[in-house]
Amino acid sequence: MAAKQPAVEEEVQEEKKKGGGKGLIIVLLVVIILLLAGMGAMAYIMLSGGDHKEGDAATDAVHGEAAHGDDGHGDAHADAGHGEEGHGEGHAKQYSPKYKQFEPPLPDAHPEYFVMDKFVVNFYGDGQAKFLAVDLQFMSYYPQITGETGEMEHLRPILKNDIQRLLRNQHFNELNTADGPDHLRTEILEIARKVLEKHNVYPDLLEDVYMTRFVMQ
Numbered sequence: 001m002a003a004k005q006p007a008v009e010e011e012v013q014e015e016k017k018k019g020g021g022k023g024l025i026i027v028l029l030v031v032i033i034l035l036l037a038g039m040g041a042m043a044y045i046m047l048s049g050g051d052h053k054e055g056d057a058a059t060d061a062v063h064g065e066a067a068h069g070d071d072g073h074g075d076a077h078a079d080a081g082h083g084e085e086g087h088g089e090g091h092a093k094q095y096s097p098k099y100k101q102f103e104p105p106l107p108d109a110h111p112e113y114f115v116m117d118k119f120v121v122n123f124y125g126d127g128q129a130k131f132l133a134v135d136l137q138f139m140s141y142y143p144q145i146t147g148e149t150g151e152m153e154h155l156r157p158i159l160k161n162d163i164q165r166l167l168r169n170q171h172f173n174e175l176n177t178a179d180g181p182d183h184l185r186t187e188i189l190e191i192a193r194k195v196l197e198k199h200n201v202y203p204d205l206l207e208d209v210y211m212t213r214f215v216m217q
Contacts (some may be wrong), residue, residue, distance in 0.1 A: 070139035099202040100143040114138040114146035121164055124171045135213035142205045151201050162191050181214050189190055
């Protein structure tokens with residue numbers, strides 16, 4: 001019976017070794033599971049954080065656009081403030097690109113004048129007068145129109161011809177009224193604008209015409 005004792009002890013030792021090996025494996029499995037779970041949690045947090053950042057960025061962009069009044073109609077609002085006549089830009093005008101395009105004048109630009117040669121013509125005096133003398137100055141805020149080398153200077157002969165024809169066809173009785181000279185001014189301005197338009201210049205760039213002399217005799 002005494003001889004069997006060492007064998008029993010060896011078996012016990014073997015069982016302990018087997019049990020210890022199994023315990024170590026279990027511990028390793030638990031550690032691995034915990035590591036995997038921790039890595040999964042970290043990945044989730046990182047991904048969730050990225051989504052929040054993108055969402056915050058999108059929100060900030062929307063708030064930024066709202067703060068600047070950009071509701072998708074910014075250009076429309078800007079254009080509404082600068083209509084055909086360029087309101088809000090001083091004397092600058094916006095017009096069709098089919099006409100010649102000129103550098104717009106500064107908001108505080110002074111008017112420019114184009115002085116025509118003196119007109120002295122025979123007209124229908126109805127026995128009251130024979131001659132009509134008129135001095136004219138055309139006004140524009142665009143020096144490209146009325147300047148020394150502007151469009152009207154190049155068109156001077158045509159303007160003179162068409163205005164002389166208009167003056168010769170006037171009647172004393174029509175001009176010899178309180179608003180007679182003003183009607184004549186309107187007709188002269190229309191004549192000049194038609195000449196400009198015919199030569200590809202936007203007619204309304206020519207603002208007005210003034211008679212510095214008006215004599216019937």
